[in-house]
Amino acid sequence: MEGSPDPHAHTSAAAETSFLLGLVAAASAPFSVMHAVALVTGAAAILLGLVGLIRTSRPDLAGTALTPAGLMLAVVALITVGLRYLGVDTAYGDDALPTIRSWLDTLNGRLPRP
Numbered sequence: 321m322e323g324s325p326d327p328h329a330h331t332s333a334a335a336e337t338s339f340l341l342g343l344v345a346a347a348s349a350p351f352s353v354m355h356a357v358a359l360v361t362g363a364a365a366i367l368l369g370l371v372g373l374i375r376t377s378r379p380d381l382a383g384t385a386l387t388p389a390g391l392m393l394a395v396v397a398l399i400t401v402g403l404r405y406l407g408v409d410t411a412y413g414d415d416a417l418p419t420i421r422s423w424l425d426t427l428n429g430r431l432p433r434p
Contacts, residue, residue: 328380335372335383335390341365342393349397350413355404358397365394 345362348354372387404410 329382330380331386332372332375332381332383334368334375335381335386338365338369338372338390338394339386340390341368342390342397345397346393349400350411351417352404352411352414355401358401362394362398362401365390366398369394 341361342365345358345365348361349358369387369391372383372390375381376383376387400410
C-alpha cells in the first residue's frame with residue numbers, strides 16, 4: 321500500500337466534526353424525543369461546517385467533500401425540527417421505535433452475562 325502523494329496533507333478536524341455532527345442531527349431528527357439533540361448537533365454542525373469551508377480552502381487540508389455533506393445533513397435536520405415547531409408532524413421515526421426496541425432487546429439477549 322502506498323502512502324499519500326503529499327505526506328503533509330491531512331483532513332480538517334472541523335470538516336470531519338461537521339460531517340459527524342450532521343449525521344447525528346439527521347439521524348435524530350425523525351424522532352420526537354430527540355429534537356433537542358437534533359437542534360444542538362445541527363447548529364454545531366453548521367458552525368463547524370462554515371469553519372471547515374474556510375479551512376479546507378487551503379491546499380494542504382483535505383475535507384472539501386465532508387464539509388458540504390455535513391452542512392446539508394445539518395440543514396435538513398434543522399428544517400425537519402423547524403417544521404415540527406410549526407405544527408407539521410415530521411416525527412416519522414416514532415412509528416419505528418417498537419421495532420428498533422425489539423431489535424435492541426434481541427441483540428442484548430445475545431450478549432454474554434457477567
